[in-house]
Amino acid sequence: MLKSKTFVKKTRSGGVMKIVREHYLRDDIWCGSEACTICKQESTVLEKDACSDSTICPYPHYLIPDTNVVLHQIDVLEDPVIRNVIILQTVLQEVRHRSAPIYKRLKDIIHEKEKHFYTFTNEHHRDTFIEREPGESANDRNDRAIRTSADWYGQHLKTAGPDGLKVVLLTNDQGNKQKAEESGLLVHRFEEYIKSLIAHPELVDRLALSNDDKNEITSSKVLFPEHLPLSRIQAGIKAGSFLQGTFRASRDNYLEATVFIQGESEDGTEVLIQGLQNLNRAVHQDVVALQLLPRNQWVAPSSVVLQDEGAAKDDNGDEEDEGKVLISTAETARKPTGKVVGIIKRNWRPFCGMLNVSQIKESTRHLFTPADRRIPRIRIETRQASTLAGQRIMVAIDGWPKDSRYPNGHFVRSLGNAGEKDTEQEVLLLEHDVPHQAFSQAVLSYLPKMPWAITPEDMEKREDLRNLTVCSVDPPGCTDIDDALHCRELENGNLEVGVHIADVSHFIRPGNALDREAANRGTTVYLCGKRIDMVPELLSSNLCSLQSTVDRLAFSCIWEMTHEAEILKTRFTKSVINSKASLTYAEAQMRIDDTTKNDSITKNLRGLNKLAKILKRRRIEKGALTLSSLEVRFHMDSETHDPIDLQTKELQETNSMVEEFMLLANISVAQKIYDEFSECALLRKHPAPPPSNYDILMKAAKSKHVDIHTDSAKALADSLDVARVDGFPYFNTLLRILATRCMMQAVYFCSGMDSDFHHYGLASPIYTHFTSPIRRYADIIVHRLLAVAIGADSTYPDLMDKQKQSALCNNLNYRHKMAQYAQRSSVAFHTQLFFKNRGILNEEGFVLFVRKNAIIVLIPKFGLEGTVFFDSKDKTGPKLVFDEEGPTLMVEQHTFHIFDKVKVTISLDDTNIQHQKIRMSLIHPVIPGVSVSASDIEPQTKKPRLDH
């Protein structure tokens, strides 16, 4: 029952609605301190001996930060040094409203036991609740609530422990600090306090700049127009005088950007912005308000490459070249042009990059160059510049005052030395937004307790399939085994085939921290030599992994088939299996081929293989595409983890055997969940590409007198099959690689939000992902849907909510795309390492594309693609004639076509530390003045320099 004696009505007015809410005050909210003898609390969070090495607070104390300190200084608060902190409910709620990412980080800290962060529900405590006074702003009221709580704690803990405990309020708000001092509280500015921790000087660099500091380091001259307040922006948007959109900076020109307007209007969906003044401090991905310029001031996109480089520019001058970019172009090329008048929402994240150390030796102000060229350089203050030079570091933007040429930021952390493998890996994960931190305590708390065993209750609800000869076939070294198979002859002469998938949804229950983390990560990311798990290792490599000779929980899809692979019956069941063998593709292949072997596992495999071949043939007859992309594998040195060899992945028959049954299971499950939940089945579709996508493929084929039909997937598949050129065995593969590039991206979607389900590449009317729940979150949702469909598990509201599911699909599609990019970057980086160690190589390759000023060459041996440029910045280039119809490129006397065989040298261009790349130069055919001879490679005299 209620303990509260009084209640206060809280009236909140919003618009014309008056909302009356009850607000109960309690006297059973405890202080959370171990030293307290008054409160009747069962467990405590704050330590008794809360010592710290602060020189200005040389007594045991707890910290109470205000909202702005949490919002701006979360980087410092996360440090293990900062412990015993009281987070007031007022602060927590304000943070929640102001920034979702910081709120999540704060909650993670609170969950971490070693941090001793305590949440005090002050708004419902009888002694600390205050009412807003007439004329008081909401902010002032909250500041007062924070001071009241700090005061209460001070009084409350006076008697705690032998000498009492003190609380220190941390705020950067001058007014708040003054009021706190007047009422006798211990209060310090956050910077002041951190600087007083003399044992931890490294924390100082990580402080975000507060307003006062910014004023110190910038001149008084106003460089940019003022941003309009939000109220005027909103009024302007409503009136149609302003437009709202997402700001996208240009990669090649730092004085240019485009803004995508969100709205219905067809024509003006993209607005060009040129010049520093007009860009007005907007940063890539910000949501901005802009005003269109009069038509006579419209300009065309420049084709000039302009990078902001060199020494820091003075805030006072040299804007002559930056004020505007003068380009005279034809009237027709002009596009709607505008200027940024205000920022609606900043989308700043910490950025990776490197420091340009200031030439002035004593200076503590330095410029930071982000790895992403679309982000402006950031000015930071640090005393460790000499240490940080040459390192990859992370920097967060704190603000961009109108009198500063660059945004101001602060150092967050160092990622390590540039060019080192671990550092570069970290950079590419961060830049591709791949969540890769260690799993938080809150997440780990939802793991099953070890030692884990299957309980009798589990067994009761599941089918016992441990007697079946189940085995798994995977790439070598695979520890997260999602799937296993079996095949046996039934008494009636038919075959029973089972696909058994790790039952991850048994361990990951909807809505808990573990589930939310997995949903956010979306997929496991595989980089060269490293795996970033979607779920903690205990699940991915142990409890969920279907290893051999141990009992594991599985979700099984079991068919009864004829020997001609006609499906007679399909059923799904939760089960317990005991795999008899974990094989690699090669091992499985050897068993199938070795006629002397006749054990049950081998027979099993042969049965599966036979059926898979029939299934595959049938699928291809229906028009499924078999496309090609070269995947490379690095052989890593086992000690240094450097790549020592590079080869394209070889596919074995058993690869396609496993794949075939996974496809079948996915299709069967897709059908089942769609039948059961027509509105909220999570499916995967692959749209047919628009016909224009095939232009390049058709042109390329035609140049070799081969016809490609693209009317349907079937027609395409058939024409690819017969495409042969005598004396050119690699032609077909090249053609398939080109065809792959024409395809659209396959995506997840919710069946209730879409009407087109077709999977073009697989020629299947419906498809989903069911077979890899350890490494893909979509599969977990599909498992849950299927479990509900067969009555094996319970449902929950979000599973049946198509809006929520659609939002989830968007995240999954985004994460998959980013994972793919991260993977490519990782391969690219390892390729560079490989060539760095090799020096310069001469290889044969084929022309894959022809561009205006370059050819793109594929080296089959390495699966490597590179560009041979024919124009250069410094010297006058050769005469180039580009014919779009071919497409062909004439360089001096020689004409390049797609599929031409060429010989190139490959070397690493590391003149730019942040953007190293593979460079290719032509050796054969010999074109005077263009090609190089194998030995005559341009020596790399240029010193490595920092880019931009």
Place this chain on the structure above:
Amino acid sequence: MAGLELLSDQGYRLDGRKASELRKVQARMGVFAQADGSAYLEQGNTKALAVVYGPHEIRGSRSRALHDRAVINCQYSMATFSTAERKRRPHGDRKSTEMSLHLKQTFEAAVMTQLFPRSQIDIYVKILQSDGGNYSVCVNAATLAVIDAGIPMRDYVCACTVGFVDETPLADLCYAEESGRVSSLALALLPRGGQIALLQMDARLHQDHLETLIEAAMTACKGVSKVLDEVVRQHLQEASVLTGE
């Protein structure tokens, strides 16, 4: 924008209650002298007035009379000023008609109607201010009014709304909680015997959770019955002082 956090990590709800705590209940019986029975009840910010007439002869068509028990006639309405936006139709809309029917069913299960064959009992309930749990508050107010009218009942009927958030049942939802994404159910209970007079649920909820939720609702109803019992005893005491007994 982040929605409202219905249950904080520390276990407190929006208004500061813990999951199983009820709102503050205050009630008075016998607020109108003209009626046979009446009561005014506040459960948090939801306020209801209940008036009972009867048992009396059937009014209107005689054919409605039942030969073995009394007819219960319920009418539910909401004051035009009861919600944040002024209500257009105080009664007679579909929701009110449905609510009237639910109240009728509830009291048919509780009132000993067989004692008054061929007669009629009228129960009128008006929500004066609405802040969630309208049905439950009406039932609780009407129970007091029926007792005030001296009509015998098997037991108090107590009702409560419960919701399910983060795997935790929340008792006695307020409006902010009801309008959030919560699966809620309303339950009317005869606490002593533990019989359910009415159970109503519109949202989707998995069968596995139903039992937990009903259990929480029953506990909450028993809590309500304690409060009502106190009100009745208090009222009797005051009445007996007045009559000098």
